Amino acid sequence: MSSHPSRVGVLFGGPSPEHDVSILTGLQAARALRDVPGIAGVQALYWAKTGAFFAVGADAEAEAFAPGAPPGAEPLELVLGPEGGFVARRGGLRPRRETLALDAVLVCCHGGPGEDGALQGALDLAGVAYSGPSAAGAAAGMDKLASYALARAAGLSVLERRLLHPGVKALDFEGPYILKPRFGGSSIGIEVVADLATARDRLVASPHLRRGAVVEPYRPELFDLQIALRSYPVLALSAIERPLRKSAGAEILNYADKYVGGQGMVAAPRELPAELPDALAAELRAAAVEAAGALSLRGVARIDFLCDGTALYFNEINTVPGSLARHLFVDPPLPFATLLGDLLAEAVERPAAQLSSAGADGSVLRSAGSIAAKLA
Numbered sequence: 278m279s280s281h282p283s284r285v286g287v288l289f290g291g292p293s294p295e296h297d298v299s300i301l302t303g304l305q306a307a308r309a310l311r312d313v314p315g316i317a318g319v320q321a322l323y324w325a326k327t328g329a330f331f332a333v334g335a336d337a338e339a340e341a342f343a344p345g346a347p348p349g350a351e352p353l354e355l356v357l358g359p360e361g362g363f364v365a366r367r368g369g370l371r372p373r374r375e376t377l378a379l380d381a382v383l384v385c386c387h388g389g390p391g392e393d394g395a396l397q398g399a400l401d402l403a404g405v406a407y408s409g410p411s412a413a414g415a416a417a418g419m420d421k422l423a424s425y426a427l428a429r430a431a432g433l434s435v436l437e438r439r440l441l442h443p444g445v446k447a448l449d450f451e452g453p454y455i456l457k458p459r460f461g462g463s464s465i466g467i468e469v470v471a472d473l474a475t476a477r478d479r480l481v482a483s484p485h486l487r488r489g490a491v492v493e494p495y496r497p498e499l500f501d502l503q504i505a506l507r508s509y510p511v512l513a514l515s516a517i518e519r520p521l522r523k524s525a526g527a528e529i530l531n532y533a534d535k536y537v538g539g540q541g542m543v544a545a546p547r548e549l550p551a552e553l554p555d556a557l558a559a560e561l562r563a564a565a566v567e568a569a570g571a572l573s574l575r576g577v578a579r580i581d582f583l584c585d586g587t588a589l590y591f592n593e594i595n596t597v598p599g600s601l602a603r604h605l606f607v608d609p610p611l612p613f614a615t616l617l618g619d620l621l622a623e624a625v626e627r628p629a630a631q632l633s634s635a636g637a638d639g640s641v642l643r644s645a646g647s648i649a650a651k652l653a
Contacts, residue, residue, distance in 0.1 A: 281622045282380030282406070283317040285310065286363065287335070290324035290342070291396070293389025294465045294485070300342050302600050303385035305613075307335040310383075312614035313621075320377060322363060323350060324386065330355055332365060332377070353377070361403035381406040381624040383617065384576075384597060388462035392597045393419040401630040408620040410596040411629040414573035418596040421459050421491050424572060428591040431571035433564055435591050436583065438493040443477055450494050459489030462595060469495050499583040499590070502551060504565050505602035507577040507616065509623035512569070514562055515605035519551035550608060560589055568594060575629060576620055577602055 287310065289303020290296055303321065310319045321335040323346060331350035341347035354364045356376070363379065366372040382400065384407050390396050394416035400407045410418060417423050425438045437450050440459070448454075456476050458466040466485025470476045473492075480486050505515035553561075565580045572578075572594050579598035583590045601620070603613045645651075 281313065281315055281618050282625050283315055284320075284378055284380045285316060285318070285621055286320045286322045286377065286379045286382040287385060288322040288324060288382050288391075288396075288407075289385040290326070291386040291389055291391040292324075292326050292328050293387065293391055293462075295388035295462055296326055297342075298599055299385055299387045299391065300339055302387065304337065304339060305600060306383055306385055306617055309613045310617055312612075313618040316618075320379060322353070322382070323347075324391065330363065332363075355399060355403055357399065357402040359404065362405055379405070381408070381621045383407075383621060383624075384409045385601065387597055387599060388465070392462055393460060397629060401632070406624045406628060408624045409576035410578070411573060411575055414575055415596050417572055418578070418594045419460055419462065421457055421461075421593060422489075424594055425491075425591075427571045428568055431567050433567055433571075433591040434589060436493045436496070438491050441476060441480065441490045441492045443480060445473070445477070448473060448492065453495040454492045455495045456486070457491050457493070458485045459491050461485060462597075496583070496585070498585050500585075501592075502553075502561060502582045502584050502589075503579055503605070504561060504582075505577060505579045505598065505605040506565055506569050506574055507606075507619065508569075508574050509576075509619050509627065512566070512574075514565060515602065515611075516550040516608040517553060517558055517561060518605055519548040519553075521546040521548060549605070557584070557587070557589065564589060564591060572596075575627070576623065577616065579605070 287303050287307045289299045291299060293299065307319050307321045310316050319335045321333045321337065323331045323333045323342065325331065325346055330353040331346045332353055333347055333350045337347055351365055356362060356364045362376045364374050364376050367375050382405055384391065384396065386392060386396060392415055394412040397410065397412035397415050401412060417427060422438065422440055425435055429435050439448055452472045454470050454476055456468045456470050456479055466483060468479060470479060476492055480490055501520050503518045503520060507513050561582060568580050568591055569578065577598065579595040579602045581592040583592050601616065603616055606616065
């Protein structure tokens with residue numbers, strides 16, 4: 278790490294089905310940042326299910342957040358504009374507005390607006406340096422139809438994937454099908470269905486599918502392979518992991534398989550490093566690098582593939598992975614503190630967005646004439 282901020286925030290939670298797992302990631306990160314040289318202060322930032330922000334203690338335990346914001350939480354506002362940032366109202370009868378002095382924010386929000394570009398866009402407009410994907414990269418990664426199209430355009434092998442809505446009367450591949458939320462992280466809301474009629478019925482019944490759904494062929498012989506990549510200080514890949522399903526006959530790797538024991542992905546059953554033929558491992562690493570380029574990798578991401586032992590298919594990218602994928606960097610070993618320090622250094626040295634009004638020199642306005650005339 279070449280440089281790093283000294284006053285950092287760790288943002289976690291959010292109005293997302295993955296709210297609880299995000300809290301676990303954030304609290305782990307807040308503790309581990311104590312071991313990063315040069316970090317002078319860590320401010321934990323809790324994003325409640327309601328959408329409200331709070332400053333909380335970095336030493337808080339997970340159970341304190343079960344009912345919502347823990348005791349002593351200080352309300353914050355995320356203010357946009359040139360003087361923007363996380364702002365508290367402090368003082369007595371005449372409270373003053375005080376912007377938290379943070380050099381960068383470590384984003385630990387999984388799913389929902391914390392990982393679909395909404396939060397990233399707000400932080401861009403507030404002038405807050407942050408880790409992880411840009412607004413565009415987050416939006417592309419969260420949209421399973423867009424990420425499929427980008428991966429396919431990059432030349433990666435993919436299973437066929439189609440948009441599903443009530444008007445779809447036929448598909449160009451046979452069932453059974455895997456039905457997925459179009460916009461969603463992890464494995465929440467994913468189902469195996471026998472036929473198209475059942476898939477259409479689930480559009481109404483499942484709350485996870487109401488914003489949109491995609492469908493792809495279910496291939497029972499396929500198993501999961503995952504790899505993490507980080508973009509700073511140079512592009513680096515983790516070991517390859519084969520997650521294991523808790524039930525031998527399980528159809529898919531589900532949410533419980535990934536996030537058991539209250540520790541996020543760290544405690545999930547796995548084969549790490551995965552026992553793979555050298556050629557297949559090399560193919561997966563090359564495909565991961567291609568996917569990272571196509572999907573605008575920034576920070577640390579986990580890329581998920583499906584495999585039958587020979588053929589390899591891109592499945593999805595997780596742009597803010599559980600536990601920030603720290604458990605995957607075992608060859609060579611990477612301390613969590615180093616990973617976090619690099620994420621924060623990138624936040625400052627390589628801003629996710631640089632707003633520009635180049636070209637807006639007023640010439641069009643000066644020659645525009647009367648607005649009333651244009652409406653006539």
